Every structure is written in C-alpha cells, then in structure tokens.
Amino acid sequence: MANNGCPVHNTLSFLRDAIEGGAFKIPKTRRIALEVMELVEDLARGRGGPEHVPALESCVDELVANASDGEAGQAAQKVQISLLQFREVFESHAETHTCAGGDCVRLTPAPCQLACPAGIDIPSYLTLVGQGRYAEAVKVIREDNPFPWVCGLVCTHPCEFMCVRARMDSSVAIMDLKGVAAEKAMSARQYRNPEPAPDNGHKVCVIGAGPGGLTAAYYLALKGYRVTIIEALPVSGGMMMVGIPRYRLPREVIDREVSMIEALGVEFRYNTCLGKDITLEDLRGEGFEAYLLAIGAHGSYKLMIPGEEDYLQVFPAVDFLRRVSLGDHRPPGRRVAVIGGGNVAIDAARTCLRLGSEEVTILYRRTHDQMPAHHEEVVEAEEEGIHFSFLTIPKKIVGENGSVKAIVCVRAALSPPDEAGRQRPVPLEGSEYEMAVDTVIPAIGQEIDGRGLEGFQSMQWTRRNTIHVNTISMETDQEGVFAVGDAVTGPATVVEAIAGGKKAAIAIHRYFEKLPQPQFPPAPTRRRRMNFFQVPAGLKNDLKRVQMPFLNNDRRRITFQQVRLGLDDTQAANEARRCLRCDVCIRCGRCVEICRDKMGIGALELGYMNFDHPGLTDFKITAERCIACGACAANCPTGAMQMTDQEGFRVLSLCGTELNRLELEYCRTCGAVIGPARYHDYVTQRIREISPQLDDARMCLDCARKSTGRVQAEIEPPENI
Amino acid sequence: MVFRNGQKVEIVRRSADESWEPYMDAFIGLHGIITDPDAAKNDPDALVEVSLDEKGTHRFPQDCLRVLP
Helix, strand or coil, X not given: CCCCCCHHHHHHHHHHHHHHCCCCCCHHHHHHHHHHHHHHHHHHCCXXXXXXXXXXXXXXXHHHHHCCCHHHHHHHHHHHHHHHHCHHHXXXXXXXXXXXXXXXXXXXXXXXXXXXXXXXXXXXXXXHHHCCCHHHHHHHHHCXXXXXXXXXXXXXXXXXXHCHHHHCCCCCCHHHHXXXXXXXXXXXCCCCCCCCCCCCCCEEEEECCCHHHHHHHHHHHHCCCEEEEECCCCCCCCXXXXXXXXXXXXXHHHHHHXXXXXXXXXXXXXXXCECCCECHHHHHHCCCCEEEECCCCCEECCCCCCCCCCCCCECCHHHHHHHHHCCCCCCCCCEEEEECCCHHHHHHHHHHHHHCCCEEEEECCCCHHHCCCCHHHHHHHHHHCCEEECCEEEEEEEEECCEEEEEEEEEEEECCCCCCCCCCEEECCCCCEEEEXXXXXXXXXXXXXXCCCCCCCCCCECCCCCECCECCCCECCCCCEEECCHHHHCCCCHHHHHHHHHHXXXXXXXXXXXXXXXXXXXXXXCCCCCCCCCEEHHHHHHCCCCCCCECXXXXXXXXCCCCECCCCHHHHHHHHHCCCCCCCCCCCCHHHHHHHHHCCCCCCEEHHHCCCCCCCEECCHHHHHCCCCCHHHHHCCCCCEEEEEECCEEEEEECCEEEXXXXXXXXXXXXXXXXXXXXXXXXXXXXXXXXXXXXXXXXXXXXXXXXXXXXXXXXXXXXXX | XXXXXXXXXXXXXXXXXXXXXXXXXXXXXXXXXXXXXXXXXXXXXCEEEEEECCCXXXXXXXXXXXXXX
C-alpha cells in the first residue's frame, strides 16, 4: 500500500487491486472484502456517516479472522493496520466529507476555499447567495468565520487570487458577495447564532477584543466555555475598530457582529489593561484555566530622523487612526505629509482628507508599483485627490515656534537588483529639498507592545518581537497559554487573525479534553455539495465581474460614509453565476483529453484548467463542435461533466453550464433513442467501411444489425476502428 | 526581491529562518500566488503570505521563495 497521500484513497486502491487480482479466492472472504471496499468507497466519495468507521472496523476484523493466511491474510492485515494507524483520517472523511490530501477527488475543497486562511466553504455560500438564500449563506460562512460582514468589506481576499475564473477573465467578487449575504441577512433579522453547547464550567480568559480574540471567544462559547474578554480600549474590535477607517468599515458593522458574540454569553471588560488595571494573579484568582493572548500590534516604528520627537504635529498613523475612531474629528493639519507605502499610510491620508486637511501627500521611498498597499486602495486615494511623491526619502523635520514647518526630503533612485533581486532606494546627491507641511504622520510599520505580559514567564518571543507559538495549535511555550493575531504574525490581515482564533479555540478545547494537539494545519472542511446553477454557456462565458458602485467623490472627500455601496440582488445573483464550481470540477483535464485525443473532436476549450500556463477558455465553442457522444461525462471522476436527455434534447453540461444541446433522433424502426444527428453522423462515418448499407438510415444499433447482418457477414472489420 | 500581490512564486528550498516549521517541508516545489507581501515597508525579513496551489495559505520567510516568470 502506498505510504504517501490519503490513507482512505490508498486503502481503496489497494483493496480494489487485491480483489481484482484474485487475492481473495474463498467466496466468503471475497464477499467480506467487497463489503469493506464498499464502506471505504463511501468514505472516499463523501457518503460516509458516523456509523461508517465502527462498521468498517468490525468488517475488517471479520476479514482478518476469515483470511488468516496466504495472500488474502496479508492483504487483510494491511487494511487493518491502515485503519488503526490512520483512524483519525477515516473519521474525518466520515464527519467532514473532506479529503485534506486531495486524493479523494470528490471531496477536495476548491482552490478558493483552500486559499482562505479561515477555510470558508466559498462555493457553497456563493451558490446560496446566487439563489437569494442569504441567511443560509451566512450560516455556512460562520461555520468558519464569525465576521462575514466585516470580511465582506475589508478582507484581503486571498481567495480571489486563487479563483480559477481569473485564469479565464477576472476572479469572482467573492468578498463582495460575502458582504451582500451578511448585510441582507442582518437586514432581514435572519442573522442568527447557532445553538451553543451546555455550559461545561471551564473558564477561559481572552486578552484583547480584536478579530483573533473575538473569533476564539465565539467558537469557545459555542462549545460551552465561559469566556471573558479583557480589553484595554473602551470598544471592541481591536484594529478592525481603531485601525480601519469608518468609510471602509462602518462601526455599526463591527458592533452588530460583536453583539452576536456577546449574545452567546461572552463577558466583555473594557478599559481594562492587563498589567495595569488587572494582573495575571487577579485573573488566576478568578479561576481562569486557560489564557489567549490577542493583544495585536498597536505600537509603531519610528522614522529615526531629526525632529521626529520634537513636535506635537508628528504622530504615528496608528495613534492618529485610533484617535479618530474614538471620536476625535479635529483636522490634523492643513498640509499633511504621510510617510509610508502600505495600507495604513493610505488609510491615514484618506482620513486626513475627510477631516478637512487641504493638501495630503504620501511620501514613499520606492516606486508606485512597489507600494505594498492594495492596488484598489491606492486607486481610490488617487481618485480622492491624495498626492503621491515617490522615490522620496524623508531626512529631517524642521519647525518654528514649536510647530512643524516643513519636512526635508531627498530624491532617490532604485539601485540595480542585488543578488537576491532586491532593489534599494539610493539617495541622489544634491537632491535635497524642503516640502512645506504642518503635520507629519509616519506609517512605516507596527510592532507589538508586550507590556503587561511579563507575568507569562515561560512564554518565548521570536527575534521579530512576536510571541512564539506552534502555528498549528497557537500554543505558546507556557502551558495553558495560547496566542493569536498580529501579536503572533506581526502586522497581518483580519482574516489571518480570524483563522488563528479558530485554531486556538480548537486547541484550547483539546487542552481541556487532554487530547493531543494536531501535527498539521487544519484542512478546510467542505460543508456540502450544492446543486449546480443551470447557466447557458454564452452567459457563463460573457458575464463580466460586477462593478461595485462607489459613493460620489465629493462625499468621499468630506464624509466618513461607506465608500463601497454594495450590490443589489440581481448583481449578486449574476456574479454568483460566474463561479466555476471548482469544489466539484477538479480541473484534471480528462474531459479535454478524451474529447481531443480519443474522440478526435476537440470540442472542449477549457484552458483555465492549467494553473501555470492557462490557455484559451471558450464555453461557447463546444456547441459548434460537440457531437454529444458523452465520452467526457463518462470519464469525469467527480460528476462535474454530465450528459442527460431532457425533453427531446441531449444536454451536455459542466457544473451546470450548458455547453451543448442537441435534438434527439429516434430509431425509425423501433423508436428507441439513437442520440442526436451529429452523433449518429459521426458513428456512421466511422463504421461506413464495415456497414456501407447503413448510410444515413436513422436506426438504432440493434435494428441496424438486424437489417445489415446478413450482408455484412463476410466483411472483415478494418484495423483502425 | 520585493514581492508584490499577485506574483506567482515557487517554494524552492527549506528556510533556515525560525519561522519555518517541519510541516512546511511538504510544500517545497509547490507553486502559489503572493496574497499579502510585507504590507508596510518592504522588509526583506518580513514573512510573506502565499496561497499555495491546493495547499492553503501560509506565511513564509522570503529566502525560500522564487518568483516564477
């Protein structure tokens, strides 16, 4: 039996070979082996349930008892060892209908789901959104992420980078559709919590009410834990609340989703800073048995240039954004320089503009195309009138009468790439100049402020000044203490913090249950296999990515109203129809090869199937060439390609996309279906030499044989048939 | 190398960085897409988020990555 790959798949292949190879010669052992194979096949095809693994075990025991020696005995023992060694994997196939190894092709998650750090079952919720079933979509999302609305607005959407549709034209607007589902479900009062497990009496303390801490609190509360969140700020949400401006993520969105977590019984203690307002000893005294550190990265790197510490008008972007989020809406200055090229710099600059600053310039020491900020954010900032000064290095902040007067900068050029291919900005001699500004906001990166965590003495820190954890279980080096979010990863994304929170909740539960922690990161779980949308090939091919409507530019420059206005039902449904359902079609390319190489037709132009070198994709061309022979559907391992007869037509569809529809013909003698004319012509052409009498007669094979058998008795079939 | 969103990369080697974990050995040779480069300052030491083809999204040290043409 193969040692690598999925044990369920390997066991199935091994058993099939053994049975077909005649290893089980005695009828009784062959019957039991077939039963074992049937159970394993159920697991490999997503048909397993909770009874399957115990039933499999007893069946395998029976097989070992009855096939005690020879080839059959060895085969039975190998199956038993595999089941003993990999019981968890067999159980996971039964419970989650997911194959983490990707070998059980019917159970492989789609690339978008695999790319999502939180592992959301994207194809399922897209299908539900397309059907207007928003509350169900939210339920699917919240199985892996308790913040569908937040992530529908500000997620970095790695899923869209891996979206297979992007190899064809552009990715499906997955993030926007998530936002639509959450907004509509909330509006319809159908956004509900699942039923939590009964109280188990264990107390967990979460330090920090950011996305990581809140996520862990949500999943722990669902498992029946008593969770208390200690938060230094007067509000929950962490960086979502005080780091992301309201025009991108309205406060109400965070409040509504946090209130859902609060409704599960999670206790929040605001304005409570660990090490200052409360100590670890106090918390231990309250009976907390496990701790989750989710303190975020609220400190800032300094520019390390003269003048930085001398003026009140120089303040870090994260401090500025926090102040504004907490209600201070005074303009920071008339002429503002924001230093940095990341998302925080863009957020700070756009916030300044909304608060009334007349001129806001982003100074960045590299080029436009090297800005780490997201492209859409940069474009939106440009639209709003933010100025950019690239290849600009700040050298000194100068002031007058205690206030900032200007920032001295030098021009730079990028050096030739070094050995690692990295280009560095090199100051150009004599290019120094002064830019008149009255406020300077550095936004060159955040760091973790570990003050207050001194009590966790066994906890280790990395050389990046982040908390050292096992990234599979989020356990720190101190027993019973876990950590997630920016405090672990450094400044990262909301969805990564959410993923960490989910992993930590699982690990904390295992810690209480005294179960060993997993040795590999959790695989995303396929929740279900939704029925396909029926979409004509032309529509599937030509639907372009939906364009999100934006608030008009004047309002964007003066208010904090949400910039992205959301999609309506029709837009959402059409966008969902663009999904290629990669949870079912695994892009193995077998259909293309069969059609082109075996049948000699070449009716399938599905160039998107190649990850590294995508070719042309044209769903419409199939209708011109396809003969509806069904070879592609017959060889499809997952049921993505289907051929059915519907009301007088033979229809070929790929994940619901109708590629071809041909009218059926019937045998003129007996009336049986003989397939479409194109198929019949193809067959007639191929057998013309051995059956010249048939010509264009519309007859089924049986009737044709009857009518020509006597004439053809003497003819040898040609070799190339 | 400055990594940018959307670039195709390959995990070419094991990294000596402390953030490399044993389970990542299975990722060597896989291709993926940069989904979150160092988001602030193009730090060569920063961990870069990569979505691997069929193997999920992870953060890697930059010295184990190669940009694919």
